[in-house]
Amino acid sequence: MEIRVAAAADLKFAMDELSEKFEKQTGMKVSVTYGSSGNFFSQLQNGAPFDLFFSADMEYPKKLESAGLAEPQTLYEYAIGRIVIWTPTDAKVDVTKEGWKSLLDASVAKIAIANPEHAPYGRAAVAALQKAGIYESVKAKLVYGDNISQAAQFVQSGNAQAGIVAKSLAVSPAMRDGKRWEIPADMHPALEQGAVILKDAKNKDAARAFLDFVKTPPGRAILATYGFEVPIKAKQEEKR
Amino acid sequence: MEALWLSMKLAGYVAAILLVVGMPIAYWLAYSTWRWKFLLESVVALPLVLPPTVLGFYALLAMGPRGPLGKLWIALFGHGLAFTFGGLILASVLYSFPFAVQPLVASFEGVDRRLLDASAVLGAGRARTFLKVILPLSLPGVVTAAVLSFAHTLGEFGVVLMVGGNLAGVTRTVSIDIYDRVQSLEYSAANRMALVLLVISFAVLSVVYALNRRVWTPWTAK
Numbered sequence: 001m002e003i004r005v006a007a008a009a010d011l012k013f014a015m016d017e018l019s020e021k022f023e024k025q026t027g028m029k030v031s032v033t034y035g036s037s038g039n040f041f042s043q044l045q046n047g048a049p050f051d052l053f054f055s056a057d058m059e060y061p062k063k064l065e066s067a068g069l070a071e072p073q074t075l076y077e078y079a080i081g082r083i084v085i086w087t088p089t090d091a092k093v094d095v096t097k098e099g100w101k102s103l104l105d106a107s108v109a110k111i112a113i114a115n116p117e118h119a120p121y122g123r124a125a126v127a128a129l130q131k132a133g134i135y136e137s138v139k140a141k142l143v144y145g146d147n148i149s150q151a152a153q154f155v156q157s158g159n160a161q162a163g164i165v166a167k168s169l170a171v172s173p174a175m176r177d178g179k180r181w182e183i184p185a186d187m188h189p190a191l192e193q194g195a196v197i198l199k200d201a202k203n204k205d206a207a208r209a210f211l212d213f214v215k216t217p218p219g220r221a222i223l224a225t226y227g228f229e230v231p232i233k234a235k236q237e238e239k240r
Numbered sequence: 241m242e243a244l245w246l247s248m249k250l251a252g253y254v255a256a257i258l259l260v261v262g263m264p265i266a267y268w269l270a271y272s273t274w275r276w277k278f279l280l281e282s283v284v285a286l287p288l289v290l291p292p293t294v295l296g297f298y299a300l301l302a303m304g305p306r307g308p309l310g311k312l313w314i315a316l317f318g319h320g321l322a323f324t325f326g327g328l329i330l331a332s333v334l335y336s337f338p339f340a341v342q343p344l345v346a347s348f349e350g351v352d353r354r355l356l357d358a359s360a361v362l363g364a365g366r367a368r369t370f371l372k373v374i375l376p377l378s379l380p381g382v383v384t385a386a387v388l389s390f391a392h393t394l395g396e397f398g399v400v401l402m403v404g405g406n407l408a409g410v411t412r413t414v415s416i417d418i419y420d421r422v423q424s425l426e427y428s429a430a431n432r433m434a435l436v437l438l439v440i441s442f443a444v445l446s447v448v449y450a451l452n453r454r455v456w457t458p459w460t461a462k
Contacts, residue, residue, distance in 0.1 A: 038423045038424065038425075039423045041425075042422055042425055109319055109320070110320070110405070112405070115406060117423070117424050118424050143323045143406070143407060144405055144406035145405070146401060146406070153300075154322075154323075157300055157304045157306075158305045159300060159303060159305075159322035159323065159403075159405075160405075
């Protein structure tokens with residue numbers, strides 16, 4: 001029995017761990033495909049064979065729901081994402097001290113973000129830059145990753161000198177060594193992330209079981225390890 | 241349309257560079273009798289079988305500040321190669337290499353050896369023989385090489401996605417633009433661009449096949 005999950009790229013490491021734990025507990029197999037939420041949304045509208053969709057925002061799952069492509073009542077806000085400015089260890093600026101100012105530094109020629117046209121993390125990055133009042137000054141430095149993973153890879157490989165990436169990726173093994181500065185949560189619209197079970201899911205019970213696992217304290221603890229905030233609504237459920 | 245123009249420009253540069261670089265290599269491949277020649281032939285053909293991700297991955301690493309190419313480039317020009325038009329040209333030249341070299345080799349090999357011998361006997365050096373005998377007789381092959389490398393670069397996607405950074409007017413080629421529009425659910429805009437590309441590709445291939453029709457070629461001396 002296999003659960004096919006489409007997951008936003010920011011979930012790469014957290015979802016690997018979630019599915020691994022779930023597989024150990026239940027013996028069911030979870031196969032996860034990572035990509036940009038917008039791309040998945042477009043594919044799901046055209047009948048992509050997934051059981052569960054973990055988006056990087058609430059909009060796409062809501063749209064799927066209103067288009068009748070999602071199983072009713074399954075929309076669940078599983079996490080709130082955070083973004084950080086990340087630089088490699090050999091960067092000439094210290095982002096932990098300089099914060100926003102580091103992006104204006106002459107040594108930073110390129111800043112990688114996710115494509116704001118279809119990646120929620122890209123939209124958050126642009127909103128935060130605007131709020132910080134430096135969007136116009138750094139606009140010419142921006143390069144766009146197809147999704148947040150690619151943006152992270154652009155800066156991790158050193159091709160961009162700084163990046164605005166998901167905290168969940170910045171704390172991952174490959175990027176843990178770099179320097180990061182957390183962008184205050186109030187500087188961009190909250191990155192509320194929702195999941196839905198899809199109407200055409202082959203295996204709805206198994207998909208439900210996996211989603212339920214994500215809602216449990218151990219599931220949420222894994223998300224928290226990767227820098228996600230656990231949404232308030234979910235906390236209330238926990239109390240009940 | 242900016243993206244289409246950018247793609248055309250990129251494809252034009254790449255085709256021109258490949259003709260210049262590809263000719264001596266194709267000449268050597270066509271006439272060398274070196275026993276290990278097949279190794280070089282395999283290298284030339286590699287981009288035909290490698291997925292763009294392999295090329296894109298190595299290009300990204302090589303172009304970065306820790307890669308050999310990136311180091312050299314930064315020393316020369318003060319900035320990296322990734323996310324620049326120059327970087328795209330370089331990656332595309334590698335990616336389209338066999339599409340230029342293979343038709344050239346085939347047409348050089350097709351030239352009647354007796355003509356080359358005659359040319360030599362009449363006192364012409366290798367360069368002169370190449371320019372006066374081989375090149376004119378290989379003209380359809382040269383045009384095929386130019387057109388195919390142009391068309392192949394026009395249709396490039398994976399490598400550009402991996403090293404481009406999606407910058408409007410710099411690295412956002414038409415294929416990337418179409419991909420973006422599909423993701424943004426702008427299907428009609430995507431469709432317009434895709435149709436234009438389809439028509440151009442068809443026209444280009446028609447030129448190639450038309451040129452290779454025997455009846456039309458004035459050089460049927462063989």
